[in-house]
Amino acid sequence: MEQGTHIQVKTNIKVVRFGGRDLIPSEVRLRHLQQLVEESEDLYPGIDVWFRRKVVPELKSRSLRSALVLYDGAEPVGAAVVRRDKDAKLCSLRIREESQARGLGSLLMSLVVAEIRLNRAEEIHFTIAAHMWEGAIGEFLKRYGFEFKGLAKTQYRRRRKKMLPLFDSDPEFACSAPFSAVWRNVEEKLSEGFENFTLNGSFGDIDILLSIRPKFARQIVKGEKRVELRRRFSEKWRGARAVIYSTYPERSLVGEATVEEIITGAPDEIWEEWKDDLGCTFEEFSEYSSGKTQMYAIRLGAVIAYAVPIPISQLEFHVSGNLPVPQSYVNLKKQSKWQSALKWGSILSANR
Template sequence: MRDLFTKNMFAQNSDLTVLRLGREDVLKMTEKISTLSMQVSKHEGFYPNINDWLKKRVLPGIKNQTRVAYLGLNNGKPVASAILKLSSDAKICHLCIDHSQQNRHLGDLFFSMMALDAKRKASRIHFTLPERLWLEKREFFKSFGFCEARKTRRQYRPTKDEMVSSVGFNIMWKNVLEKLPKIINALTPSNESIFNGILMSIRPEYIRKMQAGQKVVEVRKRFSTKWLGCRVTLYSSSPDQAIYGYATIEKIIKDTPRTIWTQYGDLIGVEKKVFDDYSGSSNQIYAIFLKDFKTYLNPVYLSHLSYLLNGRCPRPPESYISLEHNIDWSRAVSIAELLHNRFWLYTTVI
């Protein structure tokens, strides 16, 4: 599934980090708050009272957890900022992306992240913006369900007409879920693409051994060498029922159980009896070598995914599944990536 969004073959990638600013940042007045202030202050010419708004509304709101702020850093340099007001009628208060970083799906990414934070409370969500920007970016806003705008009663800019657009939150979230796999694919290195790979079920005790570096080979009775070099998302089966992380399939060897155990038994991370019971009467099995195992910041539990997927709980595979045509698991893993803030930017080289 390499063409959800086509990437230029002469692309350079750069590290994008999205920081979520919370209560502790305000209490300690961290560097992130200073960076946010500088980003917001750039708009003082258009919004004369914006610095007062930041100090009197935004920072207290972050402190009492009625607002959330975000920073986008490209190789450590601030390139985007956003502010969300949390309530039953949530508001996207601020979103700014540097001109040099536009048309790289950052708007999609920040809208999706804000929707993720708004979901717990919001029944509606809205934003205000200049009429010119609404006309220029109307197709972008429509892709999230914002199809209409009207002149707002309260004008924030002294010289330009300000518009307001509002939509039921469920409509926005439905569009986020539909768009999210494409967004994540566009912001993921092609050699780590979720959608070219698989999701594999592994018992919790073996996930722990992978985390400890005591298991680097997984054994399967049925597999395919076509997955060589692909990304594997690791699902910890019951009782965990959670996505824990991901790895890359480095090597695949098909041989007799006896040969596999003799050569690689110390890398499989199970007792010989467990291995023999699993292999059974199979003439040949697959040894799947995993490298670059990484865990997510926190496990992403199936119960949480079911809530975020509007009750559509994806069914875990007994062994593994391709993510290419599995919509529910593609969306579920996309949410895990969104929560993990694992993104890259792509720049065309001429």
């Protein structure tokens, strides 16, 4: 390696979601969430009781309560608890201090807002101690359009006798914002931190989108098909990272792969060399290569299958517009709407 050359290694942040439509959380995940929530015990004595009596039963009953936990490796570094409704509530939001400068706050807010949007929220509200609203946390929240609305009707800390001396000087504020305003600000800040990490091992630097028929797309993500055929392709995509689009009727992103090698040759040469990796019959191959004197065999590697396919319709909903999909492939670096969609894809895949 040449002196002075730097290779940026992105941190993979794992996102675990539970509550609502998902499976009941494991006890280990609940303990991690509890640890992060209870780090606010000095500000909210009794928050442990709220967590045990309210949060845990509602998460286990698949109610409108949801929770998200961020992991850096095995270490939980951030968490949020929300109630998903038309008048949604941000119940708890925490990023550990050592991780706050890495863009994880923006990531967690994006995850929260994507979660809330599924329930067609009209407003998001929360309560916060006055000194926090006037400090760094408040400045962070104001960037998303939240505003002070007055003293909170319920002063949770006033219920605790040892907090009474603080009430007059540090009451709890009620803050809120229209969902549309928060959404707009999340979209503007969506790229913050994405240069530093990937989510759940996927949606890193994607270069191209490959359109592949559902049968063959499934074979690729299952590891049954290692070579994809194209009548036209470019050598410049060697080493590129591709997202795999399963065409009609699925119309979904199903995984990722790296273009490891591009081999050109006459159709009979390509078939003889790669027939065991193409995932198709000789009849299918002959039909596709009919009339061509040269074919492209694209050897794929480092395949990641998404846990749940992401429908293009969901991405279009989040970017508020149509996403053009090609018959063969497209350079995503030149597609600004697709760049935004991939970031939302990362968020959506993490929220599943």
